[in-house]
Amino acid sequence: MKKKNNESTFKSDLNRLEQIADQLDTSDLDLEEAITLYEEGITLSKKCLQALEKAELKVTELKSNLELVNQKK
């Protein structure tokens, strides 16, 4: 597959959140580390939920000359 040049932050946030959950689940962390991860995780989950709530579908139409035209839904 081709390389995406704008990897969505939603997706990477979600992946990071999963990672944090795994780390907190399994690994033996320092108290400091655990708290830092917890704070990051909570922030990310809030951010992801907000992104989903606020999301509006974006639809564009590709013309034959590959130019993009915004479309209303």
Added chain:
Amino acid sequence: MTGAVLTVTELTKLIKQNLEENFSSVSLIGEISNFKAHTSGHWYFTLKDSGAQISCTMWRGMNDYVFFSPQDGMKVRIGGKLTVYPPRGSYQVEVRSMQPAGIGELQLAFEKLKEKLFREGLFDSENKKSLPEMPMKIGIATASGGAALKDMISVAQRRFPLVEICVAPCSVQGAGAAETIVKALQNLNERNDIEVIILARGGGSLEDLWAFNEEEVAYAIFRSEIPIVTGIGHEVDFTIADFVADYRAATPTAAMEILTLDKEDIIYSITELDTRVTEGLNESLNEKRDRILSILNSYAFRSSSDVVKLFSQRVDGVVYRIQNGMHNLLEERKNKIALHMTRLLANDVQKTLRKGFVLVKQEDKFVTRAKKFQMNKNHQLIFYDNQIDVHSGHEEKK
């Protein structure tokens, strides 16, 4: 006409007039062979049956109205007129319309192409690309403004509005549709941000869906570097495109549903992750607390608490001693006070003595009355300045 000598041109001209007048509109049925689509856009082929064959041409512009690509062996019904081509001395049918002789012909063509592409490996599962798990940008090749597109957009809106949709419009029906589909797929592939493509069309008859049974569409799907999901027609419709695609969804909306995670599910899993993070921290905290408790309960700490006990015993001892000391101090003070009291009292007596009074002491006791004085015993006379021991019978200065 016997005897008259004609030139070849003259005879051919007569034949041409004759044939073209009498066969200005023919309708015939036959099997295609030697089919050739010239780059100029014209089609050349032979129509034959078990007893005869006839050449046919179909000019560009005319064949635009044929919704399928004719194949050798396909039985078709054509309409057109007979024309004579004098330079070659040949006659042919100039075809104006072409249809499959029956629905079975399309089925047959379908089966033949399917068989061919299967042999070429276009349907092989190892050639199928896996679909992205959560595509953020989906390309759609379909008719602009079609119901299928509208349905897909509303599914995306409902399920996962974070996704971005890029529509590459194409015809999905009729002559030339296949070509526009190929172009749309190419255009989407030229962009570098599309993660997956949906090739879609709403329901229709076999003829309506025929573009998706065309060889060139099959190859375009096969060549696509981006995974393609088909959603063509209804659940019962299977096209060649479906076989080549990386994933076949039953309908356009089903295709969009497969590629979009449901918002509610994502929210649920985020909440789950949130809980796991919180529980993870709590566990970590509990674990630390348990560890601290276990250290406190360990031998080392217990023995040191014995040390504490010993120490506190010592402290108690010291406190006891301090309290005792205080008591003694008080007693001492009390005694001192008593002493001072006697001295004060004594002082009183001294004043009287100074005035010249004398105290008489016998056997360490003051003799305060004459009748208590014993004549035969010694006694002391206590003056202010001194004391005189007086022995019975004689006097002695001390």
